Amino acid sequence: MAAPPGAAAGFPAIQTVNLSKRFGHTVALAGLSMTVPRGEVFGFLGPNGAGKTTSVKLLLGLLRPTSGEAWLLGRPIGDLQTRRRIGYLPELFRYQGWLSAHEVLALHCELAPLPRASWKDEITSALETVGLTERANDRVSTFSKGMQQRLGLAAALVGEPELVFLDEPTSALDPVGRHDVREIIRGLASRGTAVFLNSHLLSEVEQVCDRVAVVDHGRVIASGTMDELLSGTAVKVRVSGLGDADIAKLGSFGTIDDEGAHLTFTNLKPDRVPELVAAIVALGGQVYEVTPRHQTLEDRFLQLLEEEEEES
Amino acid sequence: MPPVIVIARLTVQETSRRRLILALVVLTLIVVGFSAWGFRKITTVTTGNGATLPPEQVALITSQLLIVVTFMYSGVLALSAAVVAGPLISSEVESGLLLSMLARPIRRSEVVIGKWLGLGVLVAIYAAGSAFLEIAAVDWATGYVPPHPILLVLYVGAEGLALLSLGLLLSTRLSGITGGVIALVAWLMGWIAGVVGDVGTGLQNQAVENVGVVSHMLLPTDLLWRGAIYAMEPDAVLATLRSAGTFARANPFAAVDPPPLPFLAWVVVWFTLMLLLSIWSFRTREI
Numbered sequence: 001m002a003a004p005p006g007a008a009a010g011f012p013a014i015q016t017v018n019l020s021k022r023f024g025h026t027v028a029l030a031g032l033s034m035t036v037p038r039g040e041v042f043g044f045l046g047p048n049g050a051g052k053t054t055s056v057k058l059l060l061g062l063l064r065p066t067s068g069e070a071w072l073l074g075r076p077i078g079d080l081q082t083r084r085r086i087g088y089l090p091e092l093f094r095y096q097g098w099l100s101a102h103e104v105l106a107l108h109c110e111l112a113p114l115p116r117a118s119w120k121d122e123i124t125s126a127l128e129t130v131g132l133t134e135r136a137n138d139r140v141s142t143f144s145k146g147m148q149q150r151l152g153l154a155a156a157l158v159g160e161p162e163l164v165f166l167d168e169p170t171s172a173l174d175p176v177g178r179h180d181v182r183e184i185i186r187g188l189a190s191r192g193t194a195v196f197l198n199s200h201l202l203s204e205v206e207q208v209c210d211r212v213a214v215v216d217h218g219r220v221i222a223s224g225t226m227d228e229l230l231s232g233t234a235v236k237v238r239v240s241g242l243g244d245a246d247i248a249k250l251g252s253f254g255t256i257d258d259e260g261a262h263l264t265f266t267n268l269k270p271d272r273v274p275e276l277v278a279a280i281v282a283l284g285g286q287v288y289e290v291t292p293r294h295q296t297l298e299d300r301f302l303q304l305l306e307e308e309e310e311e312s
Numbered sequence: 313m314p315p316v317i318v319i320a321r322l323t324v325q326e327t328s329r330r331r332l333i334l335a336l337v338v339l340t341l342i343v344v345g346f347s348a349w350g351f352r353k354i355t356t357v358t359t360g361n362g363a364t365l366p367p368e369q370v371a372l373i374t375s376q377l378l379i380v381v382t383f384m385y386s387g388v389l390a391l392s393a394a395v396v397a398g399p400l401i402s403s404e405v406e407s408g409l410l411l412s413m414l415a416r417p418i419r420r421s422e423v424v425i426g427k428w429l430g431l432g433v434l435v436a437i438y439a440a441g442s443a444f445l446e447i448a449a450v451d452w453a454t455g456y457v458p459p460h461p462i463l464l465v466l467y468v469g470a471e472g473l474a475l476l477s478l479g480l481l482l483s484t485r486l487s488g489i490t491g492g493v494i495a496l497v498a499w500l501m502g503w504i505a506g507v508v509g510d511v512g513t514g515l516q517n518q519a520v521e522n523v524g525v526v527s528h529m530l531l532p533t534d535l536l537w538r539g540a541i542y543a544m545e546p547d548a549v550l551a552t553l554r555s556a557g558t559f560a561r562a563n564p565f566a567a568v569d570p571p572p573l574p575f576l577a578w579v580v581v582w583f584t585l586m587l588l589l590s591i592w593s594f595r596t597r598e599i
Contacts, residue, residue, distance in 0.1 A: 060414075061414075061415075062411065080419070094550055110313060
């Protein structure tokens with residue numbers, strides 16, 4: 001495999017070119033091309049079955065690509081030496097129930113492999129970061145699901161990796177745990193570690209990610225920094241007296257999210273709000289409230305998926 | 313520590329902490345205790361005229377009973393190896409346990425070899441330990457020691473390792489239950505096919521004899537078992553079997569000759585092939 005494009009300018013954390021994966025007749029990933037710079041928190045979003053976990057597994061060498069190329073930290077995927085510098089929390093997290101939390105982390109230190117002299121500090125630090133210090137010597141089989149996910153996060157952190165893959169890292173965590181994970185991700189970013197974050201929790205992604213890619217049906221349908229992606233404004237209107245046909249006539253004002261008493265128009269410029277209100281009134285609707293607001297990631301995400309569906 | 317050794321150690325640690333080793337040790341001690349008591353009875357049992365058995369007869373009965381007891385040990389070893397090896401990789405793939413480990417700088421071949429090595433060490437220790445205890449108990453009870461105890465351990469251990477290798481290969485692709493059941497059925501069918509082959513030898517029918525030859529090539533457990541029997545047979549029994557001609561061979565608890573050297577060479581090749589196949593199968597599996 002050739003060196004990645006742009007290698008001379010320094011290797012990005014992740015680079016993929018037309019990375020594809022088929023399982024029989026099912027296309028799991030259809031030509032993924034993206035670059036994740038070093039030290040960046042990169043959010044990878046998409047509905048269920050979009051190809052997010054497949055992408056992570058391809059990048060980690062757990063699956064073989066059908067076609068395309070990819071590099072991690074400047075080396076082709078599957079390179080053993082590169083894995084010394086990578087941490088991974090799988091979506092399906094499970095650790096040896098017959099070992100203690102301390103022993104699981106010692107195992108990962110050994111496999112990493114880290115110098116034995118550093119294990120104690122690495123393990124202590126990782127356990128402290130995820131809040132498991134008190135349970136260090138307890139068997140993993142006695143842990144709750146949330147605690148096992150914390151342990152998985154600790155395992156991903158040992159050895160100060162340059163790139164960390166977190167696949168749904170808060171799926172089993174309570175709000176406090178989610179907050180802790182956000183802090184951990186910010187901590188990783190502050191020390192220059194690139195984080196590849198797969199998550200369904202859009203608010204979480206919005207809070208910690210520098211850049212986001214949205215995937216659907218195995219391909220990236222949008223990507224960019226948070227500012228680039230959320231440049232539009234959404235307008236929420238509390239309205240009554242409109243039928244489905246009337247609402248359809250308002251399609252020219254942007255993508256409409258019909259929530260019954262509220263209609264949300266995404267990607268609508270604020271200067272068109274009076275025109276929108278006039279159009280609603282002309283159609284016989286009664287307007288009670290108009291609230292322009294910045295588009296959230298969820299607004300944009302739903303809009304992108306809707307556009308994608310219309311196109312296909 | 314090299315990853316292979318780390319994985320091997322982890323495999324031993326798992327079986328130990330899941331108390332499989334403890335269960336096997338306790339069961340073995342119980343069986344050894346009971347069998348020592350039983351073998352002791354052979355020396356005190358009286359015939360119709362009130363006399364105890366002469367030493368030659370005690371040795372003959374003991375040697376035959378020891379073969380049956382060893383069959384039980386080899387069965388326990390084969391069953392344990394198949395049942396433990398069946399889910400060795402598949403369960404860890406299904407549960408996701410291997411995901412975070414395989415993202416480390418570790419080759420899949422190292423996972424396969426490490427698991428084989430870890431379980432192989434346990435099989436070898438169990439074969440040697442249980443054989444030593446049983447032989448010591450029989451020696452104490454009757455004064456009889458089988459003629460080739462070291463060979464006995466090697467053959468029984470190799471039979472366990474063969475089942476372990478088959479179970480591990482199946483484990484790279486099939487679920488634990490499926491792999492374990494297939495390995496067990498293969499072991500029993502191999503045993504039956506060996507008897508069928510011996511019947512062919514007895515009848516001097518080459519086609520039927522070939523059933524045994526082919527089954528021994530595919531899964532050498534039965535012929536290894538015959539090697540273990542041969543290692544336990546005293547000269548007097550061997551002489552009797554040989555004088556009975558080819559029909560004496562059609563008996564799953566008797567062996568007239570040791571396994572031929574070319575076959576033992578094939579066993580080494582077979583183990584290598586199984587391990588290579590397991591590595592290839594796991595390397596090409598998508599997780």
